Amino acid sequence: MFLLILSLTIMFSFNSEKTLSEDINFSPKERDKMTANLTISEKVMKMEQRLEKEFENYFDREISEVSKAGDDIAQKLLEISKKNNIRPAVFWAIPEPEYLHLVLIYPGKKPLVQDIDFLKRENLIRKVKLFNNEITNPQMLFTNSYLSLVQQLYQSIVKPFEGNLQEDKIDTILFCLGAGLRTLPIAALHDGKQFLVEKYSLAIIPAFNLIDSNYTPIQKARILAMGASEFPTQSPLQWIINN
Structure with a gap:
């Protein structure tokens, strides 16, 4: 399988007080009323605009203009699929207070939407934090306690x-994660x-409209890689083979 190289891949856990401004700090019910007459494709654009606002508020500057609706994204994925023999999809997971x-969205298809009712944001975020604690706790290093x-x-x-x-034989997923899920190692x-x-x-993206969606194969890319296994003031890394 191929990796999709993106010009902007961001994984941040935002401070909610900073990221939510007056124009996007609506309750889900209020947003439902505002988008009641929109198509699913147009609702995807509204969702992308909300994400754009979060990043612009966080970085305190204009980033991009959201121009692609759901149907446009599907067509772009179809174009990528045909040109590069891959099957990409974009997957948004946005925690709301009550669900x-x-x-x-996958190539050439209408957006699919599911709301997982009763999965409250606070409960979901609690599980993410517990998981992150498990995999960063040295005492749990060689256990599978995180699997559950x-x-x-x-x-x-x-x-x-x-x-x-x-x-649909999808082989590449671009995940766009809402606040509270951005520290989750989705892989x-x-x-x-x-x-x-x-x-x-897999790739993590801030929003589809905020990336360069032109596909770049990496088979012939020139890559500089480096690392270290021994350090002056720290213990050396284990299981590193020095040639």
Whole structure:
């Protein structure tokens, strides 16, 4: 499988007081009323505009202009798919106070939407924090104590669209995660048999409208890689083979 090279890949956990401004700090019910007469494609654009505002407020500057609606994104994915022999999809997971909002778009298809009712934002974020604590705790380094949490998160986030991903033979997923999920290492989600990264090429994006969506193959790319295994004031890394 191929990796989609993006000009902007951002993984931040934002301070909600800073990111929510007056024009986007509406309740889900208020937003539903405001978008009641919009098509699903247009609602995707509104969602992207909300994400754009969050990043602009965080960085305190204009970033980009949201111009692609859901149908436009689907056509762009179709173009990428035909040119590069891959099957990409964009997957939004946006925690709302009382539910998890999921949107999936794949090449040339209408957006799919599912709201996971009763999955409150605070409960979802609590699981993400517990998982992050598990994998960063040195005492848990060689255990699989985290598996239960990542399997629960997989069931909540990916499972609702699992059949669609398989049916359309998707091999590359661009995840756009809402506030509270941006520190989640999405590749580590587990379906009970495999980690997500074993099944798909993955990327984290801030919003589809905020990236350079032109596909660049990496097979012939020139890459400079470097690292260190021994340090003057720290213990050396284990299991590093020095040639």
